[in-house]
Amino acid sequence: MRLAANTFALQLDDRSFDLKPSLRAASYLHQKYGFPALYQAVRDGSFTAIMDLITATSEDVPVASIHSILDAREQLLEFVLILSGADTTSNEPQSGELISFDEYVADLYKVGAGHLGWAPDVVWNATPVEILAARAGRVDLLKDILTAVFGSKEQSADASNVASNRDDLNAIGDLTVHSLGAR
Template sequence: MDLITATSADVPVASLHTILDAREQLLDFVLILSGVDTSDDKAQSGTPMRFEEFFTRLFKIGTGYLGWSPDDTWNATPAEILAAREGRMELLIQLFGGKRDEDTDSDLSGDRDKLNAIGNLNVHSLGAV
């Protein structure tokens, strides 16, 4: 028995059927509130995350990365928090340089060469690697 059925003992049967008929729309609504893209245009990537972990990470982003107060963070939607984080990252890239995550090369051979060169006494600058 699900939560809706278990807590609806005093609800008229017609209203209960209306609620149960809208179950898919209600689930989609919850996903939209949590910032999930519900369109089927692109494949989902990453591993599933519990709501508790998701909202904890959003709180860390809001109060840590963005410097918002706890009240401001709790009053923001997930989409607002993620968009603000994206804007902050763009600002930091403009100020300090660097590459966006999707711009970085997935090939680690250059980094591996630099790490290997640290122990090489003939290499006096990692820029030469």
């Protein structure tokens, strides 16, 4: 997971435009095209699909020639992969259970709005990388809190020894009481 992937610089002529693979843009484009069809449309040079991709992911719609936009197809194909949740920085195969993109978006939304407590608009404008990094930070925080409250595993082992010793002492007391009462 690379946090720097929260924007993608699209180079057109001598200008650069930032494209953001937000959850909202990914969901919208998936519903409109599906990622395999969007990828194919961009590869085939569909100006409509390319402009849908750019306008859904950028606040600054480029004013450029059709020729320069079509020349940017290789960049946009990589961006479609990022938008779909693929890790373009690694050549290693991804492991884990395959889920549909709709389930992926729903799970990320649950994490953002539910686990992290973000407002819906914040979740929709965040990238999957941002949501997952924030979740990892929240998990680390909760682990630190649990360790501070309950101690580490080593402290827990010491506590169980104390409890065991206390039980042994209580058992001796019970034997003494029973022994005295039996006389």
